[in-house]
Amino acid sequence: MIQICAFYYFKPLTAQEVAQLKLELEQMAEAQSVRGLVLIGREGINFTISGPPTTLEIFKSWLTTRMNLKNPEFKDSFAEKHPFHVFRVKIKKEIVTLGKPDLVPQGPCNHISPEEWHQKLLAGEAVVLDTRNDYEVEIGKFKDAIDFDIKEFHEFPKKLEESGIAKEREVLIYCTGGIRCEKAMLEMKNQGYERVYQLDGGILNYLKEYPRQGFEGECFVFDYRVAVTQDLKPTEQYKLCAHCGQPSTTEVSCSLCTQPGIVCHHCQTQGITACSKNCANHARLGSNSRRPHLAEARKRHRI
Ligand SMILES: [Zn+2]
Numbered sequence: 140m141i142q143i144c145a146f147y148y149f150k151p152l153t154a155q156e157v158a159q160l161k162l163e164l165e166q167m168a169e170a171q172s173v174r175g176l177v178l179i180g181r182e183g184i185n186f187t188i189s190g191p192p193t194t195l196e197i198f199k200s201w202l203t204t205r206m207n208l209k210n211p212e213f214k215d216s217f218a219e220k221h222p223f224h225v226f227r228v229k230i231k232k233e234i235v236t237l238g239k240p241d242l243v244p245q246g247p248c249n250h251i252s253p254e255e256w257h258q259k260l261l262a263g264e265a266v267v268l269d270t271r272n273d274y275e276v277e278i279g280k281f282k283d284a285i286d287f288d289i290k291e292f293h294e295f296p297k298k299l300e301e302s303g304i305a306k307e308r309e310v311l312i313y314c315t316g317g318i319r320c321e322k323a324m325l326e327m328k329n330q331g332y333e334r335v336y337q338l339d340g341g342i343l344n345y346l347k348e349y350p351r352q353g354f355e356g357e358c359f360v361f362d363y364r365v366a367v368t369q370d371l372k373p374t375e376q377y378k379l380c381a382h383c384g385q386p387s388t389t390e391v392s393c394s395l396c397t398q399p400g401i402v403c404h405h406c407q408t409q410g411i412t413a414c415s416k417n418c419a420n421h422a423r424l425g426s427n428s429r430r431p432h433l434a435e436a437r438k439r440h441r442i
């Protein structure tokens with residue numbers, strides 16, 4: 140049994156502290172056989188990591204002391220295998236990229252609990268706004284939520300300006316684990332929205348208490364699980380498109396090597412019918428002159 144822990148924490152750090160923390164995180168991860176991706180920067184830390192439950196607990200309590208974290212909210216889920224191959228720490232300007240490094244959350248701002256969120260959904264008076272990307276929204280979202288059809292989070296500020304959502308409306312914002320909303324909240328306040336609330340701990344926290352209620356579909360996650368179900372278990376229906384990395388359920392037979400592969404409907408409408416980027420490249424080359432021999436393609440796929 141592997142435990143998966145998602146976590147973020149905004150805390151001002153100096154460049155020197157960031158570099159030192161990176162070293163210690165790497166040492167700790169190696170000692171405890173923890174895997175995953177950690178983003179750290181001058182504004183704090185953001186990660187999803189995985190490991191056996193006992194070692195992950197050691198890692199969490201070490202980090203809490205090491206960074207002097209106050210009431211850290213670790214969001215845990217479980218899987219049968221690691222959703223990461225390795226452990227990596229990346230130093231970033233922003234630990235979630237809104238494209239506005241000056242907007243740094245200074246503590247909790249208008250968080251509401253899953254219970255309060257659920258009640259507000261039932262009341263049905265507020266605008267529910269999904270701050271995530273289009274491919275995440277596509278496989279699951281809160282019923283009646285609107286979204287900005289964005290490919291990346293840094294598009295959010297401009298889309299908000301153009302949205303026409305009345306400034307006096309109550310707006311409920313949410314994302315996967317909460318970090319994007321911390322920044323979206325500040326941006327919304329800057330643009331004059333006063334009655335904004337964010338779902339504490341995001342969809343992952345809501346599903347823990349209210350599976351199969353306000354949220355419909357599955358929740359996309361940025362690791363090899365692709366998505367989690369209403370019970371926070373790894374998805375069984377979605378895999379990543381070999382060409383664009385978006386979730387898809389569509390299996391195709393490769394037009395080049397005949398192996399099965401996952402190609403999302405967006406890529407299919409672009410005429411892509413190859414099982415992999417490799418085959419797609421060769422198919423493109425082939426349409427010019429050098430169509431690779433099928434045996435060659437088979438060798439590449441080790442069959
Ligand atoms: Zn695709």
Ligand SMILES: [Zn+2]
Pocket residue numbers: 393394395396397398413414415418
């Ligand atoms: Zn192929």
